[in-house]
Amino acid sequence: MITSKTFLKKTRRGSVLKVVREHYLRDDIWCGSSSCVQCSDPNPSLEKQPKSFSTLYTEPHYLIPDTNVVLHQMDVLEDPVFQNVIILQTVLQEVRHRHSPIYGRIKEVLTNKERHFHSFTNEHHKLV
Numbered sequence: 001m002i003t004s005k006t007f008l009k010k011t012r013r014g015s016v017l018k019v020v021r022e023h024y025l026r027d028d029i030w031c032g033s034s035s036c037v038q039c040s041d042p043n044p045s046l047e048k049q050p051k052s053f054s055t056l057y058t059e060p061h062y063l064i065p066d067t068n069v070v071l072h073q074m075d076v077l078e079d080p081v082f083q084n085v086i087i088l089q090t091v092l093q094e095v096r097h098r099h100s101p102i103y104g105r106i107k108e109v110l111t112n113k114e115r116h117f118h119s120f121t122n123e124h125h126k127l128v
């Protein structure tokens, strides 16, 4: 399935451009959760019962930080207490575009299996 996004962009000279981007939506992108019964991910990154280390919210949960949290709180995200974190593809792209050293740091955390971080391809995911 193809979908398109349309947005307006202002150029440096001040004129306005209409930008249309097409992208495919796929139904075979896994959510990464071990508790999911719809995806057939053989090796999900996110734990079924993530342990909460927070005193503010004690129920099992996943974290989904936005771009600003990744850009400005990377030291905190690198702390081993943060586990079972979903990093959206759009957040990764924005971080790569704005600050490549932090992009390298978040990619490093994503490769550490003990941290249970999952990169989710949100822009191409088709809800089923």
Ligand SMILES: [Zn+2]
Pocket (backbone or CB within 6 Å): 030, 031, 032, 033, 036, 037, 038, 039
């Ligand atoms: Zn799933």
